[in-house]
Amino acid sequence: MSKITIDHDGTSFTLQRETVARVDTKKCINCGTCRENCPVDAITEAQRRICRICPSCTEQPGMTPQQMDDFCTKQSCTTACPLGISPQGYIGLAKCGKEEEAWKQIWKKNPLPSVCARICHHPCEQVCKRGALVDEPMAIRDLKRYLSDTVKWERPAYPRLHDERVAVVGAGPAGLSAGHFLSTLGYDVTIFEPNMEPGGMLVRAIPEFRLDRDAVRRDIKKLQDAGLKIQCGAILGKKQLKELQDEYDAVIIAAGKPHGKEITWVPKWNYDGVYTAIQFMDFANNNQNTYRMPAQNFVVDDAEGVVIGGGSVALDAARTAVRLGAKKVTCVCLEEGDNVPAHAWERKEAEEEGITIIEGWSPKAYTGRVNTLEGIDFVKVTNFKKDENGKITFDTDASQTMHMPCTFEITAIGQYADNIFPAEDGETVFYAGDIAGGPSSVIDALASGRKAAFAVDAALMGRKLRNASTDHEIVQAPMEEKIYPCNRRKVRLTPRPMTDPAVRVLNFDDVERTFTQKEAYNEELRCLGCGYALIDPEKCIGCGVCQTLCPKGDVITMVKREEA
Amino acid sequence: MTTQKRTALVVGAGPGGSTAAFYLAKQGVDVLFVDKETWPRDKTCGGVYLTSLYPMLKEMGCFDAMYAQQACNINTMRLINRKEDYIVLDVDPFMIAPRRFTDDQIRRAAIREGADFLENYEATSLIMRKGVVKGVHGLYHNEPMDIEADVTIIANGAHSELSRQLGAFVDDPDLTMYCFRGYIDGVEGLVPGQAEEYYVPQGVNGWSPICTTWLNPHYEPGQAVLGMTITEKALRESGMTMMEFYEYWRDNTKFGRERLHNAKMIDKLRGWRLPGSRKLAQSVYPGAILIGDAIAAAECAFEYGIPSAMVGGQIAAGIIADCAAKDDFDFDMLNRYQAQASAALDPGLQFNGMFRDELLNKEDVMNDFFDWVKKQPGYPHLSFSGEAMKYMHDVLGLEIGITANVGSQ
Numbered sequence: 006m007s008k009i010t011i012d013h014d015g016t017s018f019t020l021q022r023e024t025v026a027r028v029d030t031k032k033c034i035n036c037g038t039c040r041e042n043c044p045v046d047a048i049t050e051a052q053r054r055i056c057r058i059c060p061s062c063t064e065q066p067g068m069t070p071q072q073m074d075d076f077c078t079k080q081s082c083t084t085a086c087p088l089g090i091s092p093q094g095y096i097g098l099a100k101c102g103k104e105e106e107a108w109k110q111i112w113k114k115n116p117l118p119s120v121c122a123r124i125c126h127h128p129c130e131q132v133c134k135r136g137a138l139v140d141e142p143m144a145i146r147d148l149k150r151y152l153s154d155t156v157k158w159e160r161p162a163y164p165r166l167h168d169e170r171v172a173v174v175g176a177g178p179a180g181l182s183a184g185h186f187l188s189t190l191g192y193d194v195t196i197f198e199p200n201m202e203p204g205g206m207l208v209r210a211i212p213e214f215r216l217d218r219d220a221v222r223r224d225i226k227k228l229q230d231a232g233l234k235i236q237c238g239a240i241l242g243k244k245q246l247k248e249l250q251d252e253y254d255a256v257i258i259a260a261g262k263p264h265g266k267e268i269t270w271v272p273k274w275n276y277d278g279v280y281t282a283i284q285f286m287d288f289a290n291n292n293q294n295t296y297r298m299p300a301q302n303f304v305v306d307d308a309e310g311v312v313i314g315g316g317s318v319a320l321d322a323a324r325t326a327v328r329l330g331a332k333k334v335t336c337v338c339l340e341e342g343d344n345v346p347a348h349a350w351e352r353k354e355a356e357e358e359g360i361t362i363i364e365g366w367s368p369k370a371y372t373g374r375v376n377t378l379e380g381i382d383f384v385k386v387t388n389f390k391k392d393e394n395g396k397i398t399f400d401t402d403a404s405q406t407m408h409m410p411c412t413f414e415i416t417a418i419g420q421y422a423d424n425i426f427p428a429e430d431g432e433t434v435f436y437a438g439d440i441a442g443g444p445s446s447v448i449d450a451l452a453s454g455r456k457a458a459f460a461v462d463a464a465l466m467g468r469k470l471r472n473a474s475t476d477h478e479i480v481q482a483p484m485e486e487k488i489y490p491c492n493r494r495k496v497r498l499t500p501r502p503m504t505d506p507a508v509r510v511l512n513f514d515d516v517e518r519t520f521t522q523k524e525a526y527n528e529e530l531r532c533l534g535c536g537y538a539l540i541d542p543e544k545c546i547g548c549g550v551c552q553t554l555c556p557k558g559d560v561i562t563m564v565k566r567e568e569a
Numbered sequence: 570m571t572t573q574k575r576t577a578l579v580v581g582a583g584p585g586g587s588t589a590a591f592y593l594a595k596q597g598v599d600v601l602f603v604d605k606e607t608w609p610r611d612k613t614c615g616g617v618y619l620t621s622l623y624p625m626l627k628e629m630g631c632f633d634a635m636y637a638q639q640a641c642n643i644n645t646m647r648l649i650n651r652k653e654d655y656i657v658l659d660v661d662p663f664m665i666a667p668r669r670f671t672d673d674q675i676r677r678a679a680i681r682e683g684a685d686f687l688e689n690y691e692a693t694s695l696i697m698r699k700g701v702v703k704g705v706h707g708l709y710h711n712e713p714m715d716i717e718a719d720v721t722i723i724a725n726g727a728h729s730e731l732s733r734q735l736g737a738f739v740d741d742p743d744l745t746m747y748c749f750r751g752y753i754d755g756v757e758g759l760v761p762g763q764a765e766e767y768y769v770p771q772g773v774n775g776w777s778p779i780c781t782t783w784l785n786p787h788y789e790p791g792q793a794v795l796g797m798t799i800t801e802k803a804l805r806e807s808g809m810t811m812m813e814f815y816e817y818w819r820d821n822t823k824f825g826r827e828r829l830h831n832a833k834m835i836d837k838l839r840g841w842r843l844p845g846s847r848k849l850a851q852s853v854y855p856g857a858i859l860i861g862d863a864i865a866a867a868e869c870a871f872e873y874g875i876p877s878a879m880v881g882g883q884i885a886a887g888i889i890a891d892c893a894a895k896d897d898f899d900f901d902m903l904n905r906y907q908a909q910a911s912a913a914l915d916p917g918l919q920f921n922g923m924f925r926d927e928l929l930n931k932e933d934v935m936n937d938f939f940d941w942v943k944k945q946p947g948y949p950h951l952s953f954s955g956e957a958m959k960y961m962h963d964v965l966g967l968e969i970g971i972t973a974n975v976g977s978q
Binding site for chain 1: 573575576599600601607609611634637638667669670673683684685687709710712714752754787788792794835836
């Protein structure tokens with residue numbers, strides 16, 4: 006018995022077949038493929054509740070039972086990912102031996118999967134329920150890295166569906182992402198990059214011990230092989246941007262914030278050996294420029310240094326200085342406690358390498374002879390406040406001062422953009438990445454690039470902006486679908502594979518290594534499997550798309566409507 | 570290989586190139602300026618900004634920052650001749666500031682104004698089409714990259730390959746110099762605001778007369794910056810190193826002993842070889858204008874390098890902006906630079922050249938000049954350039970048509 010439903014305005018109709026799709030919740034891995042491709046949006050992500058029979062597992066400090074419920078059922082690793090990739094999905098696929106399928110889940114949505122497998126700040130792991138309820142979160146990034154290193158894959162060539170041409174300025178993560186998604190939609194895209202190597206901050210600022218350059222080159226080469234045009238060495242001025250606007254149907258500005266801020270309000274900030282983190286990392290990353298270090302007077306080897314700033318860039322610069330032979334490196338930041346912007350694991354890795362982090366001090370004066378820096382005076386910060394826009398206000402307590410002897414100083418207090426770009430006009434000029442917001446992570450830049458690509462598509466095709474955000478509804482699973490944390494072994498089977506601190510400070514080799522197959526399998530087994538796809542039989546029309554597309558294969562069956 | 574296309578290209582982001590880029594951007598010309606170094610970079614020579622440049626620096630919005638960073642402000646000058654006699658004269662005040670900082674400030678002013686900047690780009694040769702300069706071949710991060718331009722300003726200093734390719738820079742072995750700089754602590758007897766310039770007597774192995782040493786007060790009392798300039802010929806003939814020469818001067822001259830008997834070098838003596846060239850008549854070629862040391866490196870050692878480069882850059886920018894407005898980059902249009910630059914710079918260059926050749930390099934004349942100055946009414950509160958001009962005109966009978974105060978020091 007088929008049922009025809011006609012829209013209230015009579016413009017469209019749907020035909021419901023006799024059968025509906027049914028999900029085997031025990032087998033579903035919540036990869037989201039069916040949900041994204043369902044033509045009638047009949048599928049939602051359901052999150053299992055947590056068993057609260059014995060409160061010992063689920064009682065979290067600072068969380069009421071209601072908050073605990075929200076934590077478990079209002080977010081998932083999929084919603085945490087700015088690109089909307091489902092870690093549970095690819096972990097589940099890898100666990101059942103479908104590693105290629107698992108990797109495909111990642112690269113279909115992520116233009117730089119091998120890069121993210123190394124340096125993503127993994128928001129998915131921060132909401133992983135295993136971390137809150139059992140022992141430690143899943144090592145999702147490491148599993149992704151395992152997949153990136155083991156699976157051989159080719160990106161299919163981009164289709165050419167539209168005549169419109171789009172120019173993207175900047176081949177950093179945001180620009181590459183915008184270019185990739187526009188190419189996927191069938192546009193003719195050219196990326197203009199001022200440097201000789203695409204990658205932006207991935208090759209300029211991120212140290213090699215965190216992100217080996219082979220991974221970057223591999224990912225970008227796959228994009229280029231698929232048909233993305235990247236023109237390197239294209240330095241654009243106002244006039245050239247104007248020409249781009251005339252020549253191309255749309256321009257996406259993803260030029261980033263390539264310059265480091267300096268502490269110009271402190272007198273004598275310009276000693277030799279005072280660098281912005283971007284300059285310093287640029288120097289360390291481009292070995293061919295070593296002989297042209299900005300100040301010839303200054304050597305890192307066997308010297309004491311201070312890094313001003315407490316973010317990821319500051320710690321990267323400090324760790325780089327340690328590898329260049331610095332005797333002692335101290336990070337000094339304005340913020341204290343939870344306000345320190347660096348992630349906890351970054352701090353831990355830095356501290357293991359002998360870097361001291363001193364919180365709550367602001368530079369007051371640089372001291373030195375002639376051009377040589379000899380030390381920095383700091384003054385204690387009080388009343389530190391940061392508003393929603395990220396604007397920082399603080400007072401200083403002049404009675405508390407500190408002197409740090411040092412011969413070089415690296416300033417890592419933020420970055421700024423070039424100011425040559427035209428205003429966003431909503432029709433032909435779009436912004437993406439750091440230049441559109443604050444300096445942020447790689448994964449946020451990729452998401453921002455994708456959003457800009459969809460905005461360009463909407464503007465050029467004259468249609469409504471498709472939902473670029475990854476937010477989707479999560480529903481609570483019925484009571485019988487529960488997770489029992491007590492049943493899980495409270496052990497971390499595979500500790501995150503890191504090189505020993507004493508060894509890793511000696512060179513620029515990657516500090517992490519890839520899981521072996523056995524380690525990866527053990528890690529995959531730890532996944533709690535919190536979510537699954539929930540099909541609304543009322544909406545389902547029984548078309549069978551979900552069954553066809555399901556990468557696991559045995560999850561969805563078509564059953565008679567009456568049975569459902 | 571990648572190619573860029575620009576209206577104006579400035580090769581070199583030192584004070585001259587950055588000034589040109591600043592004024593070009595200010596007048597709305599599409600300009601790219603390139604430099605082979607990673608900025609900020611240091612230089613061993615110069616660092617002198619004359620009063621006549623202050624309005625230009627103020628216009629660029631970098632004067633306050635530079636003035637705050639100055640090591641010292643010089644308003645009098647002590648000149649010591651080879652007989653170890655001295656005179657003190659007033660000079661137009663000028664500031665000494667570290668070049669690593671000040672050059673960077675001028676470069677930033679140009680970027681703020683809207684000029685595009687590219688570092689780590691080394692221009693290797695000119696693109697010539699039918700005898701017209703159409704841009705440069707170069708290496709960007711060691712990868713080949715061409716930049717084409719309607720007009721090219723060559724401002725990459727005395728080492729410029731480009732000006733040699735045009736034949737504008739003719740190496741003069743007699744003028745090739747070594748310029749050195751060091752910082753000394755514990756110097757005694759320096760007067761605040763007074764620069765000291767020494768003409769070191771001939772000594773061991775027969776030192777050539779063209780050898781000058783400066784001591785300028787630097788930031789704190791007792792701290793001085795030491796500058797030494799010597800021709801390559803003289804250095805070769807003497808067979809000594811610069812450090813040995815410094816020690817010789819310190820131990821064997823009256824002022825050297827007086828000033829430096831307790832002194833210690835703070836920093837290594839650092840320097841570079843500076844090719845020299847007599848200024849040719851022509852600094853404009855089809856499609857290219859040459860400014861600064863790229864055309865006349867001989868003046869740089871006499872504290873006239875930065876002013877001539879910056880003024881030249883300003884004039885060149887004005888002319889190119891006019892050409893761009895009319896979209897006409899013919900040689901005749903560009904060649905107006907020649908007359909304007911000559912009017913602004915030549916009096917100063919001529920005065921400096923003459924002062925050096927006719928007065929300082931001739932030991933007897935210099936001694937006579939000292940005696941003559943001391944007898945003038947009002948000594949020691951006399952103007953350095955005024956007295957020198959008067960002496961050269963009245964006593965030596967030289968013809969000098971000097972009016973501009975550029976480089977009057």
